Amino acid sequence: MALALQQLINGLTLGAVYGLIAIGYTMVYGIIGMINFAHGDIYMVSAFIAVTGFTLLAALGVSSVPLALLVVLVVSVLFTSVYGWAVERTAYRPLRGSTRLAPLISAIGMSIFLQNMVQLTQGARVKPIAPVLIGGFDLLTIDDFTVHLAYSQVLIILVTVALMLAFTFVINRTSFGRQQRACEQDRTMTALLGIDVDRTISFTFMLGAMLAAVAGVLVTVYYGVVDFYIGFVVGIKAFTAAVFGGIGSLPGAMLGAILNGLIEAFWVAYLPPEYKDVATFAILILVLMFRPSGLLGRPEVEKV
Amino acid sequence: MNAPLLRIENLSMRFGGLTAIDDLSLDVHDARITAVIGPNGAGKTTLFNCLTGFYRPSSGRVSLAHPRRGLLQLEELDSHQVASRAQVVRTFQNVRLFPKMTVLENLIVAQHQRLQQASCFTLAGLFGLPAYRRAEAQAIAVAVDRLTRLKLIDRADAVAGDLPYGMQRRVEIARALCVDPILLCLDEPAAGLNPRESAELNALLQSLSGEEGLAILLIEHDMSVVMNVSDHICVLNYGCKIAEGTPEQMRSDAKVIKAYLGEDDEGEQPGEFSGAPSQ
Amino acid sequence: MRVVVAQHAPSLRERLKDAAAVACVALLLGVPMIGLTTVDQGGALHVATRWPVLAIFVTLCFIGRLLARFGLDRLQLRRRSRPAAVSALRGTGALTAWVGWSCLGVALALPVIFSDNRYVVDTATTVLIYVMLGWGLNVVVGLAGLLNLGYAAFYAVGAYAYALLSTQFGWGFWQALPVAGAFAAGFGLLLGWPTLRLRGDYLAIVTLGFGEITRVILINWTDLSNGPNGIASIPRPTFFGLPFKPDGDTPTFASFFGIEFSPLHRIIFLYYLILALAMLTNLFVSRLRKLPVGRAWEAIREDEIACQALGINVTNVKLSAFAISAMLGGCAGVFFAARQGFISPESFTFNESAIVLAIVVLGGTGSQLGVVLASLVLVLLPELGRDFADYRMLLFGAAMILIMIWRPGGILAKREPTLRYRALSRDGGGP
Structure with a gap:
């Protein structure tokens, strides 16, 4: 019982992180119909920026945790969004309007490039940072098992919820959101109405990168270790979450991510933990077999 | 009159709250051209999709009296079985060719069923056994025959997607004919054709049904085609059949005029078209 | 002017x-x-x-x-x-044939020319493994137009099948090859059956998932696969029963032909073996392309709905593409295991799938010669960059992006028709 509660907390935390990244996948997929394979690596870049940032602030003698968090978040979001923009501009925009496979290959190339660039410039070793946010609440104890809610978990969940609200507002209420949704529906028509589609796409990539950047910083705070390979695994999980929820659907991405996080957490607790990745994919396959367009995706009527 | 080839009984198709086809019954006969007309959104293409297995109708029956295989319920078949087993073949409103393949290849793909069997599911074909070679030569002969008939033989090696639109439509019909249909369903075959091409289409349809006894079900907006070639017309509006009969009857039917033809009766200018009016 | x-x-x-x-x-x-x-x-x-x-x-x-x-x-x-020059170049199907034959000529002569250079023959063998994998994956991606991001799984199945059959049951290379191929094909059917109803990108993520599942199982199912340690001392292929080793009691390749033993014999034999397997694959796939099943693959890539309307059972056709592609991947895996003598799950990561997919797409989906060119580029480029070994994969990633931008359709994007009316009517006066 206590273990279940603990895993619920851990699963939600994990799900929140996946969700922040999954939104980047689902938005990019919605607007240009491609799997942005390099998105996980954007998140990884942000985690490295966070490591540098926290270390630098510690060296400068900044001891206030909220201040350090805020500064690192802002700096990381800014730099990472430039990465998001640059990735789209160099690897995907020249391929717009070509075959479906071309941007996919270019994205895989970009992912390999980013991984190796970070490995070269930041080193291949795992980077552990000094803990930023220590401690937490002990919620309750049953049979010697204390359910623990770490401050970092509270932070992750709160930040994610706040960002989701802000993000929903941006997409539903602002003019950028309208343009973004219009481009998703029909890019040609949107362009004919005088909207700069290229710019909207660039913004979409930057927005996705920003959310991934937040995820990167939060994960660095949560786990305290970073290496150049984390982008791949988490990226795949987040993409799975996006597909799970119905790719192109924003609430779907969030739902899929939370389910993914919970499945993983509970699997680790009760079933052979080394097979947790199998579980994620197996459940994805099962879901897709019965609901081919994901949980919240609109079922596509075959247009004949 | 003989028993119909295809009998549609009380067919309905609902999408959520929308009823696209409402309790439709219709007979299609051998050697006759049956046209389905109606304003946009009347449910014509949905009807085709129900007949050819792309949609499962919400209710109703579609029975085909197949000359060799007996009575087939089309609404129970998958789309590929409708073509392979029931030999009911359709074309599409917006042409669906295999755009990167050549015209000849398009027509050979249409004979997949026969060739695949002749190749003993690839084994005989892999070793180039004579039985397969013969079947392939025959398939090519069939394709060449259809191409000659539709005046496409010069373009046999052209990439299908590069052809002008009118020609693509003809390729699609030629390809459908390669499946050896007993019922040919044409979805707006004259759309985008110029008057000369559409007159040629009239002649083709008449020769297919008149000389070869093929049953044709036709969706068409071009009244010069519908009025000239159809033996029987069924008028749909909002998924309901509002009238049925010969072209002459339809021309004077008040409901049809109101729903569809409007004030301007386009079908009244036969002089412009070279296709001979039927009957 | x-x-x-x-x-x-x-x-x-x-x-x-x-x-x-x-x-x-x-x-x-x-x-x-x-x-x-x-x-x-x-x-x-x-x-x-x-x-x-x-x-x-x-x-x-x-x-x-x-x-x-x-x-x-x-x-x-x-x-x-000068746009004319470009279009003139495009219309030459004879050129590709010529390049293809000269590639084969060079490939045949290579071990003779570099008979004392182990490195060159080894690298060429690696190139040929990728060529074979590329031709195998091409069936699914290039011809049938289905995205497969987990091809390494089939490669792994073939390799492990041979490793287990040979180490546990003492099977030889030639006995195990068809069995492992069939096993991989079965695996392909298993994967394809539930997933082929999915549309393009869903299929992509599911195949990726299957690839990862296979790897995770290989890592953790220690009783079967010996886990992350892999399987070692896999028997090397013999020359029709004659092993490649120094003279001993039993006849060896060297003693049978009365030549002095050299470790290079096996390297060169392996090279010719993979060359033969790859050429067999090429022949097989080119032949299939001209058969009903191959045309149906391409037709499905072009328009699935039209295929259904013409009576083609799309699911079966897709399954056949998956199975055949898996079988070829499995055969390449058998060779890989036999060549390395040691395999572990590390060799079958997503990167491997991505490289093979990149070879197919960069080569020009559907083009057999394109796969050869792309394998040469992608395998040799990092090899050339050995002096700056750290930058190899960086260059690799950058090359993938740049080639794609330079030629989004692939190096060779031109499709050769499977039959021509003009040629037919010229040959036999028309059917």
């Missing part, structure tokens, strides 16, 4: 401004990655700066952009003034 197309030529000022903008972005990108880094000093991280390196990087970006822009503009101008 030369036609000069009038176009707005950017002034120097505009060019400089453009390059400066790129340099600014480079600066922003470079600060957190190049300018700053963290180093481990006595167990704790410390920030180190590399501002001079960053300055060089930004300057290089500035100059690079200036030159690249200038070069591209010139190229575009020239391309516009």
